[in-house]
Structure formats: C-alpha cells, structure tokens
Amino acid sequence: MALVEIRDVRKSYGGVVPVLNGITLDVEEHQVVCLIGPSGCGKSTLLRCINGLETIDGGEIRLHGDRVSGPGVDQDALRRDVGIVFQSFNLFPHMSVLDNITAAPVKVLGQSKAEAKERAMELLARIRLDQKAGEFPDRLSGGQQQRVAIVRALAMDPIVLLLDEITSALDPELVSEVLDIVRDLRSEGMTMVLATHEMGFAREVSSKVCFLYGGVVHEEGPPSQIFSDPRDERTRAFLQRIIEAGRL
Amino acid sequence: MDDTSDASQPPRIRAPRPTREWKPAPPKSAKGLATAALGVVAILIAVGLLTASTVRDGLASVGFEEGWATAGLFGIVAVFLLLFVPALKGFSCASRADRTAKIDVAEARAETAAAREQSWLAIGYTAAAAIVLIFGLFLVANEVAVGRTFFDLSLIFETFHLVGKAFWVNIEIFVIAEILVLIWGLVIAVARLAPGRAGAPVRLIATAYVDLFRGLPAIIAIYLVGFGLPLTDLPILRDMTPTMFAILALTLTYGAYVSEVYRSGIESVHWSQTAAARSLGFSHTQTLRFVVVPQAVRRIIPPLLNDFISLQKDTALVSVIGTVDAFNQAKIIASNHFNLSSVTTVAVLFVLITIPQARLVDRLIERDQKRMRAGG
Numbered sequence: 001m002a003l004v005e006i007r008d009v010r011k012s013y014g015g016v017v018p019v020l021n022g023i024t025l026d027v028e029e030h031q032v033v034c035l036i037g038p039s040g041c042g043k044s045t046l047l048r049c050i051n052g053l054e055t056i057d058g059g060e061i062r063l064h065g066d067r068v069s070g071p072g073v074d075q076d077a078l079r080r081d082v083g084i085v086f087q088s089f090n091l092f093p094h095m096s097v098l099d100n101i102t103a104a105p106v107k108v109l110g111q112s113k114a115e116a117k118e119r120a121m122e123l124l125a126r127i128r129l130d131q132k133a134g135e136f137p138d139r140l141s142g143g144q145q146q147r148v149a150i151v152r153a154l155a156m157d158p159i160v161l162l163l164d165e166i167t168s169a170l171d172p173e174l175v176s177e178v179l180d181i182v183r184d185l186r187s188e189g190m191t192m193v194l195a196t197h198e199m200g201f202a203r204e205v206s207s208k209v210c211f212l213y214g215g216v217v218h219e220e221g222p223p224s225q226i227f228s229d230p231r232d233e234r235t236r237a238f239l240q241r242i243i244e245a246g247r248l
Numbered sequence: 249m250d251d252t253s254d255a256s257q258p259p260r261i262r263a264p265r266p267t268r269e270w271k272p273a274p275p276k277s278a279k280g281l282a283t284a285a286l287g288v289v290a291i292l293i294a295v296g297l298l299t300a301s302t303v304r305d306g307l308a309s310v311g312f313e314e315g316w317a318t319a320g321l322f323g324i325v326a327v328f329l330l331l332f333v334p335a336l337k338g339f340s341c342a343s344r345a346d347r348t349a350k351i352d353v354a355e356a357r358a359e360t361a362a363a364r365e366q367s368w369l370a371i372g373y374t375a376a377a378a379i380v381l382i383f384g385l386f387l388v389a390n391e392v393a394v395g396r397t398f399f400d401l402s403l404i405f406e407t408f409h410l411v412g413k414a415f416w417v418n419i420e421i422f423v424i425a426e427i428l429v430l431i432w433g434l435v436i437a438v439a440r441l442a443p444g445r446a447g448a449p450v451r452l453i454a455t456a457y458v459d460l461f462r463g464l465p466a467i468i469a470i471y472l473v474g475f476g477l478p479l480t481d482l483p484i485l486r487d488m489t490p491t492m493f494a495i496l497a498l499t500l501t502y503g504a505y506v507s508e509v510y511r512s513g514i515e516s517v518h519w520s521q522t523a524a525a526r527s528l529g530f531s532h533t534q535t536l537r538f539v540v541v542p543q544a545v546r547r548i549i550p551p552l553l554n555d556f557i558s559l560q561k562d563t564a565l566v567s568v569i570g571t572v573d574a575f576n577q578a579k580i581i582a583s584n585h586f587n588l589s590s591v592t593t594v595a596v597l598f599v600l601i602t603i604p605q606a607r608l609v610d611r612l613i614e615r616d617q618k619r620m621r622a623g624g
Contacts, residue, residue: 053523080529090524094542103538104528156528 001065002026003191004050004160009069010058011042011049011215019045021215022059027160030189034202034223037212038238043195044087046212047162050193051082063159080108083153084162087169089145091137091152097124098133101152109156116155123151127181143174150181161185163194199239199248203227211235274349275356278363282339285367288374289331292381296325299385306388306395328377331370338366400589407581407590414577415597418563421494421573425563426556428499433506434541440511443532454507461504466497467565473497474569494566502559509551513544546616553609557602564594 004027011020035043048054052075061069102116124130127147167175203223210220219232300321345359387395439454474493525535567576574594581590
C-alpha cells in the first residue's frame with residue numbers, strides 16, 4: 001500500500017473547465033515524485049486537491065489507506081499532516097519570521113509557545129536564518145522567504161510535503177538555496193510531491209517523474225528513463241521544447 | 249509573384265536614411281506672461297488698499313479705532329508689495345531672453361524658463377492673497393454685519409464655558425459609540441461572511457440589517473430610537489437616558505457603515521493568505537482571527553477614521569431628541585442673543601478635534617507601509 005494513493009481523480013472548475021481528467025498516481029513513503037508538464041496541465045491543482053484546498057469531483061485520494069477526499073473528511077486534520085509550499089511563498093506579512101513558523105504549531109497543535117519557538121529556532125538554524133527570526137517577511141529576499149515558508153510547513157511535522165513550483169517566482173541566483181533544502185529533506189527520507197519546471201533538478205532528486213498533459217498522467221517512470229528515453233510522443237515534444245529553451 | 253524575374257534582379261538594398269538637419273528653435277517669448285503677472289500684482293495691491301481703508305472705516309463704526317490696527321491693515325498690504333519681486337524678476341528675465349534669442353539659444357531658453365517660473369510664482373501667490381482679501385471683504389461688508397454675526401468675540405468668550413461643557417456630552421457620545429461600533433461592525437462583517445449553506449440565513453439577516461441602516465438617515469434613526477423606544481415601556485429600555493438612546497442609535501447606524509469597511513478590508517486580503525493559513529490546519533474562524541482580520545484592520549484605518557469623523561459630527565444630531573449637547577446649548581445661546589457666535593464656537597471645536605485625528609492616521613499609515621511593504 002502506497003502512502004498516498006490517487007485514484008481516477010477528476011476535477012473541473014465551475015463544472016465547465018475540466019482540469020483533472022482521471023489522474024491515478026501512487027506516492028510511496030520516502031519517495032520524491034516530480035510532476036512535470038506544460039502550464040495548465042493540472043500539476044498545481046492536483047497538489048491542492050491532495051491536501052484538500054480544492055474539492056475533487058470524482059475518484060478518491062487515500063493517505064495511509066484512509067480516504068481523505070469526499071464528504072465527511074476532517075480537512076483541518078488532513079492539512080495538519082499534509083504540508084504545502086506555494087509558488088508565491090504566502091508568508092503572513094503581519095507576523096515576524098518566528099511567529100510565521102510558530103503560529104500553527106501553537107494555535108493548531110496546541111504546543112506551548114516555548115516548545116514551538118525552540119523547534120522553530122532549530123529549523124531556522126538549519127537553513128541559516130536564525131538571525132532573521134525577528135524580522136518581518138518583507139525584509140527578506142525571495143529565496144529567504146521561500147526557505148522560511150518551507151520551514152513553516154515543516155514545523156507541523158507533515159507526513160507528506162507538497163511543493164508547488166517553489167522556485168518559479170525566484171530570481172535565478174536564489175533558486176539553488178531553496179533547492180538545497182529540498183535535497184536535504186530528500187536525504188532525510190521526507191516524502192515529497194513536487195510540481196516543477198526545474199527539469200535538471202527533477203532529474204537529480206526524483207524517485208519518479210510523472211508527465212501530466214491535459215489533466216492525465218501521460219507517462220511515468222524513473223527520471224533516467226523519462227528524460228533520456230521518453231516513450232510517449234507528447235513527453236518527447238515537451239522535453240524537446242525544454243531543451244530548445246536551454247532549460248535542460 | 250514570378251520566381252524567375254525575382255531571382256534575376258539584384259538584391260534590393262535599402263537606401264540609407266538621409267541625415268536630417270536639427271535646427272534649435274528659439275524659445276517662445278515669456279514677455280506676455282510676465283506682463284500679466286505684473287498686472288495682477290498691481291490690481292491686488294489696489295484692491296488691498298481699498299479693502300484696508302474699508303475695514304478701517306468699518307472698525308471705526310463699531311467704535312474700534314486704534315493706531316496699531318490701522319498700521320497692521322496697511323502692513324498686510326505692504327507685504328503684498330513683496331509680490332513685485334518675482335513679478336519684476338520674471339519681466340527682466342523675459343526681456344533678457346528676447347534679446348539673446350538670436351545670439352545664444354541655450355541662454356535664452358534658461359532665461360525664459362526662469363521668467364516663467366517667477367511669473368507663475370507671482371500669479372499663484374496673488375491668487376491666494378486675493379482669496380484671503382475677498383473673505384476679509386465679506387466679513388466687513390455691510391458695516392461688519394457678517395463679522396459681528398459669526399465672530400462676536402465678547403459673546404464667544406462669555407459663553408465658551410457653557411458650550412465647552414456641553415461639548416463633553418458630544419465627546420461622551422462619540423467615544424462610547426465608536427468603541428461599540430468597532431465591535432458591532434466586526435460582528436456584522438463576520439456574519440456577512442459566514443461560510444457554507446448553513447451560514448446563508450445569518451448572511452441574509454446581516455445583509456438586511458446593513459441595507460436598512462445604511463439607507464436610513466442618521467437623524468431619523470436617532471428620532472425613532474430616542475422618542476420611540478421610551479414609549480414602548482419595556483424593561484431596561486424605559487430606564488435609559490436620552491444620551492444612551494443617542495449612543496444606541498448612532499451605534500446601529502454606524503455599525504452598518506463600519507461593517508462594510510471591515511468587509512472590504514477582509515476581502516482585500518489576498519485569498520492566497522487564506523490558502524496558506526488553511527493549509528497549515530487553521531480552521532475558518534482561526535484563519536479570520538489570526539491571519540485575515542489582523543491584516544484587514546491595518547488597511548481599513550483610513551476609511552474607518554473617515555467614518556468616525558462623520559460619527560463625531562453626527563453627534564450634533566442628538567439635539568433633535570432633546571439631549572443638551574454643544575450644538576443644542578449653542579442654539580439656546582444664539583436665540584437668546586440673536587447672534588450665532590456661540591455656534592461658531594461649536595464649529596471650531598468640531599474642526600479642532602478632527603485635525604489631530606487626521607494627522608495621527610497619516611502617521612499610522614506611513615509606519616505600517618514602511619513595515620509591511622510586501623503585504624500579501
């Protein structure tokens with residue numbers, strides 16, 4: 001049994017714009033799964049469905065064998081265990097870095113302030129931002145903000161971490177400091193699902209790459225196979241364009 | 249297109265662009281503007297002299313004849329003479345520009361620019377001085393009728409303690425009402441944002457309330473509450489004072505306005521902030537409380553203060569239910585003395601309390617903008 005089982009998931013916006021047209025995908029524990037594909041293929045929507053930010057119209061999603069989609073599911077409880085990091089960081093601008101990280105552990109998990117702070121400082125030290133604990137997010141660079149956002153999600157000790165194009169809003173020279181954290185997390189065995197346009201990175205870190213197109217998984221396999229020997233015609237065309245753009 | 253003929257012709261080369269000549273244009277003369285500036289300054293001084301002598305005669309007619317007052321009046325007109333400085337400077341720059349236009353275009357341009365600047369400076373200040381003059385004339389017209397009706401200083405000083413004391417009633421009403429409005433408005437705003445199908449009736453009632461009290465003129469709300477509720481003889485209500493009814497009526501009315509301010513503030517917080525909060529496991533209520541409302545409140549301070557200033561001014565309406573506030577007190581004095589100067593006192597008091605509030609909010613906004621420029 002896979003940690004996350006996605007079975008024939010369908011989703012449309014307003015009942016008219018189909019986004020996911022029957023996605024089936026397994027994420028094993030300690031796996032890093034990369035979702036690649038052109039814009040609008042449903043990568044972000046799929047991630048948002050996994051932690052219940054979007055409701056799905058059909059199919060089901062299971063976490064540890066327990067159905068977490070559909071009516072009657074405690075979505076607040078689900079989101080406690082499934083962390084997500086967004087493309088645009090979405091830090092809370094009215095809170096300091098430290099409060100951004102400790103807010104949820106204190107208010108949602110009921111940790112004591114001291115306990116949450118200790119854990120937050122530990123995490124901040126790991127990303128070498130412990131000096132910035134008292135700063136407000138607008139004083140940080142994009143890369144630093146995104147690192148804080150990752151730490152904010154980690155402070156909830158998630159079972160799975162979803163990363164939604166976390167480097168797309170960053171200046172090129174800031175990308176690597178964020179990707180380094182993802183590498184670290186991988187080496188610790190964190191289960192992650194990434195939607196990404198960083199093909200080189202996907203090739204390096206993923207256990208499995210899924211090519212999404214038109215709301216369907218067109219091809220999936222180990223990165224070595226997908227990137228050097230894509231079998232699906234659309235995957236080939238997509239990768240060809242990426243190579244022509246000098247991004248692989 | 250015929251292929252063969254195309255191939256036989258030599259490749260077309262575009263002719264190089266002809267070099268265009270650039271002739272520096274001499275500046276347009278500023279002499280007309282400078283002359284106009286001199287003219288308006290001269291007119292201002294003439295009118296100023298006329299006004300000063302009228303005011304002197306007016307003061308004399310009310311038995312106020314002092315050397316220093318006359319000196320002061322004509323001193324003000326003498327200050328107007330200073331306006332000749334930029335006007336003359338402008339004129340001389342303009343003439344110099346005209347002379348050098350043929351010799352040194354750059355020099356002429358600089359002189360013209362200086363001439364324009366000086367002329368406009370003279371004209372601008374002259375316009376401002378003229379407005380002050382017209383107001384002065386209005387005050388002293390008809391043997392200082394306007395001045396005596398609105399600004400009878402002796403009456404103002406004599407009745408100030410009465411009006412000032414009554415103004416505390418206005419302050420009491422608006423301070424209590426503002427506190428209640430802050431809470432009540434937020435309750436209504438959150439009710440209007442109640443989620444899901446179960447929240448629909450709550451949303452409906454809150455919307456109906458806002459529609460009702462936004463459409464109802466404050467004076468009618470005060471009248472109905474202040475005169476109507478005591479007649480019902482219900483417990484609690486029958487023991488309330490007119491001031492308490494005034495506070496209740498203003499809270500109901502302004503609660504509706506302020507709830508809309510809160511709601512727009514809450515809706516202005518980008519949905520990605522809600523997504524981030526929900527993704528960390530915050531519930532709907534927690535998301536509002538810890539993430540959305542704190543950000544909304546910072547943004548709504550300016551519109552909120554505007555509503556508060558209007559609320560403060562509307563405390564003058566409570567005179568319709570017989571509360572003796574500053575305006576009511578002043579009206580009593582005005583009818584006793586057949587003179588409106590005590591009402592002027594109230595007007596000045598209202599203006600004086602709003603100015604510091606406006607400055608305070610400017611400072612708050614500036615501070616907040618500095619701190620969270622990145623705001624979601």
